[in-house]
Amino acid sequence: MEKVILTSNKEETMRLGAYLAKVLPVGSVLALTGDLGAGKTTLVRGIAEGLGIKEVVQSPTFNIMKIYAKYPKPLIHIDAYRLADVNTDIGLDEYIGYETGITVIEWPMYISSLLPDDLIEIEIINKGGDNRMLTISANKEILEKI
Ligand code: ADP
């Protein structure tokens, strides 16, 4: 099932992220797809805000993974961009579906073998200017919460 949400500025995308952080159950794994500049990291910033995280979320491209651990619901932010064409058996699976938190993955296609069946997929498309179309694909139970 799918749900389509349109945003017309980055604050709206962040608000959507903050809302997702509140309604999604712990253990949720979100896979974000979309071109560079689509708004993936902006959405993650909103999720972080919704989880009460004070640090500024940067794209972890050069770290692959960043864990915001000292919060009731930790955020695990993975950017798999640099894992294209390399062996992805580096222990990331321990953090995907982290029991007490939310895991968000940018460039999930590069670690497809590590993704769970109940993945929540969000595709972001730049519709011109500040307009973005976010298509959320997930099972019925999850989509009913959104
Ligand atoms: P990605 O992680 O997909 O490469 P970023 O979130 O880093 O993208 O960048 C998105 C850029 O687009 C930011 O500069 C942001 O300010 C801008 N932007 C404009 N409108 C929106 C919107 N509706 N939602 C998200 N970002 C937007």
Ligand code: MG
């Ligand atoms: Mg990014």
